[in-house]
Amino acid sequence: MLFKVAMTVRLPHDMPRAQADELKSTERAVAQQLQRDGTWRHLWRVAGRYANVSIFDVADADELHALLTALPLFPYMDIEVEALCRHPSSIHDDDR
Numbered sequence: 001m002l003f004k005v006a007m008t009v010r011l012p013h014d015m016p017r018a019q020a021d022e023l024k025s026t027e028r029a030v031a032q033q034l035q036r037d038g039t040w041r042h043l044w045r046v047a048g049r050y051a052n053v054s055i056f057d058v059a060d061a062d063e064l065h066a067l068l069t070a071l072p073l074f075p076y077m078d079i080e081v082e083a084l085c086r087h088p089s090s091i092h093d094d095d096r
């Protein structure tokens with residue numbers, strides 16, 4: 001199943017720089033591994049915002065929930081999830 005996930009990062013302003021850098025570094029490693037695995041299909045920065053729009057390919061909403069809540073930045077993100085299904089006019093056969 002494909003899901004569109006919009007994440008907005010809201011790190012506390014008083015978080016020490018070293019802690020923020022460590023969180024971002026760990027998040028990056030996790031995100032890149034999930035991309036290599038094919039689970040995190042797309043990761044796009046939203047221009048002008050500390051936010052991203054992503055496409056995840058997972059078995060179901062339970063798997064997505066487990067994955068998102070395990071992200072290092074999860075406690076500091078607002079996350080919106082939308083389930084996707086195939087568009088009848090799509091010419092791509094990998095968008096399922």
Ligand SMILES: O=C(O)CC1=CCC(=O)O1
Pocket residue numbers: 007009027028029031050051052073
């Ligand atoms: O910077 C972000 O949008 C949050 C994030 C998700 C994956 C990653 O590496 O950073």
